[in-house]
Amino acid sequence: MDLNELRLQINDVDKQMQELFTKRMRLCFQVAEYKIANDLPVFHKDREKEIINRVTNDAPDDLKGATRVYFQTMMDISKCLQYQQFFANADSVPYKPLILKGRHTVAVPGTNGSYNHIACSNLFDDFEPIFHEDFEDIFRAVSEGEAEFGILPIVNSTAGSVAQTYELMKEYDFKICAGTKLRISHCLAVKRGVKFDEIESVYSHEQGLQQCSDFIRENNFKTHRYANTSLAAKFIKDSEKPYAAICSENAAEQFGLDILRKNIQNATDNYTKFILISKETLKSENANTISVCLALPHQSSSLYRLLTKFSVAGLNLSMIESMPIANTDFDVVFYLDFHGAIDTPEVAKLLSELEQELSYFKFLGNYEEV
Ligand SMILES: O=C(O)C(=O)C[C@]1(C(=O)O)C=C[C@@H](O)C=C1
Incomplete structure (x- = not known):
């Protein structure tokens, strides 16, 4: 058969599907209105199960799996759009403006000349470093008011994520308020x-x-x-x-x-990103990265389905990292960075949706790389 002819037939099917998709979503919007009026949740597990069972049963054998994914994705999109109705007036996460000008106290791991200390100079014109040995001491110092800010490495371009920083961000209730990047060159x-x-x-x-x-x-x-x-x-x-x-x-x-050897790192281009943390949510005017931390249910496609939410909201993910949770049988927590600002409606709605849908969700900050 002729390729053009096949494509014409596909166009025809797409037209019908598009009309039906629009019709289905409009019905879901009405369902959402009903749910809002009657204080019902967006997600209805049994109804979804019923639909999935029916359509997979009716599907030809070679298309059962694909049919399940297709309908599940359509219901995921439906839920995302319904949440947008639910959270149409969602408030932004409250925040205060980040002010880096003037003199600030910063809890810094290590001592004079540490990479963390050098990274601080990227962020502040004037600062008083308060040195501590441990990463956890940095959190304690900020928590107890000894320092206004803390600085920590988060990821290196050669060695990857700094697991301890991620772990501590999950444990403590701190927010990232700025990021900075340093070219790292080690010596012996x-x-x-x-x-x-x-x-x-x-x-x-x-x-x-x-x-x-x-x-x-x-x-x-x-x-x-x-x-x-x-x-x-x-x-x-x-x-x-x-x-x-x-x-x-x-x-x-x-x-x-005495420096015996210079530039001894594996990669010539070796960079580390650092984060500045504070007790409160502080946001600079041009903050463009949002970090969150969340857990997903042990179900097939749960990560794929989470990513659908970002896609439907038109938000661009820039980083995803997973870390095992201690004392569990490989349960993991995910850390995600995406582009956006908390005071825009699409982000406010998505954050409300994630908070509502996930058993564990934490907003970690909205910041820019300085
Ligand atoms: O029937 C509902 O309650 C809906 O909201 C519609 C719908 C769907 O798209 O079919 C969407 C979300 C629910 O979890 C179940 C089904």
Whole structure:
């Protein structure tokens, strides 16, 4: 058969389907009105089950699976549109303006010269760093009012996500209010006079060790994890042994160490993104990224169905990450970033929908990369 002829027939079917789709959605809008008036939820599990069973039963054997997906997707779209009616007047998440000008206190992991410390200079003209060893101490410092903001690494272009930061964002009730990116270039630093051949062990944050794994392997170094790259540099300064630190050149200089090798990371283009956190939701005028954290039910296609919501709302996802939840049999929590601003109606509606539909949902902030 002729291809053009087949396409003409498809056009004809599409026309009928389009009319029927419009007709079906208009009926769903009426259902939504009824539900709003009678305080009923959008999602009706048994009704969906009944429809899916009926249409898959009626479908030819070779199209049963596809028919189920097709109708399920149509009902998912129907729910998204109904939620838009439900949340037509949804309020934006309340927020205050983010002000980075002036002097601010910032809880910073590590010490002078740490990458976190350098990242702070991207964000603030004037700031007082309050150094802490642990990432969790940063959350505590902000929580107890010791510092106004906290800064943490969130992802590296070579080693991937910083799991501990994600984990803490889930546990604590903090909001991301800004992001910044730093080009990371590690060096191998030793106490004055120590020779390269004497080194057996290197100390660094696990991200530093991962980002320099090729160099470490080539030189057969033993690795030791340390809380922070700059604190590893400080430890080397105080150590009697011929150890080395993997840290920033800045940190090596800070502690008077000799730099034996520069740019030892696997990738020349090595970047880390940092987040600035605060207790309140603070948003800059040009904030364009929204981060959320959520759990999905253990059902087939639940991730695909979640993504349908973003697609129907016309919102563009820029990042998705999943992390296992401790003490469960591989239950996972998802972290998503998408473009948008909380004070626009499409985002306000989608956030209300996610909050309503998901058993676990958390808004993590609306910010821009500075
Ligand atoms: O029948 C309903 O209650 C509807 O809202 C319609 C509809 C559908 O698209 O068919 C949509 C959502 C419900 O979960 C079930 C069915």
